[in-house]
Amino acid sequence: MRLSVVIPAYNEEKNIQFLLRSLKKIIEIDEIIVVDDGSRDRTGELAEKEGVKVIPLKKNYGKGYACFEGFKESRGEVVLFLDADIKFKKEDILALIAPIFNNEADMTVAGFNKFSGKTKGGFGMVKNFARIGLFLFTGIYFH
Numbered sequence: 001m002r003l004s005v006v007i008p009a010y011n012e013e014k015n016i017q018f019l020l021r022s023l024k025k026i027i028e029i030d031e032i033i034v035v036d037d038g039s040r041d042r043t044g045e046l047a048e049k050e051g052v053k054v055i056p057l058k059k060n061y062g063k064g065y066a067c068f069e070g071f072k073e074s075r076g077e078v079v080l081f082l083d084a085d086i087k088f089k090k091e092d093i094l095a096l097i098a099p100i101f102n103n104e105a106d107m108t109v110a111g112f113n114k115f116s117g118k119t120k121g122g123f124g125m126v127k128n129f130a131r132i133g134l135f136l137f138t139g140i141y142f143h
Contacts, residue, residue: 003079003097005082006080007020007083013043015084017046019086020050028093029080029093035067036057037065057069
């Protein structure tokens, strides 16, 4: 299976190159797409310098829209969505995709530390929203 990584990015010039350079070291990744969500800094320019596909949006539409635009352009059978301001170990990414590649799961979700040092953000809300949606569609409560 081919793996595409989609990164919605808004004003992430301080983080984007480090993230992309780290991702390019993971041979399991076939494609990296940065969706520059109307950034007012050099996010898109710096991503292009790293040789990845960049989708520039004329204005900031938000993370969900940016993710969908990247998804539409992705070529992989598996799509990994990553925030532009995360830090991770290669093993983290491999652990996230292994259940999918091993046909043990259709989807995985993980939380990583942010470059900014913040420990809280919208992830709790996202998890709860996803949990409700999954319950409504499957009748199964996920932890």
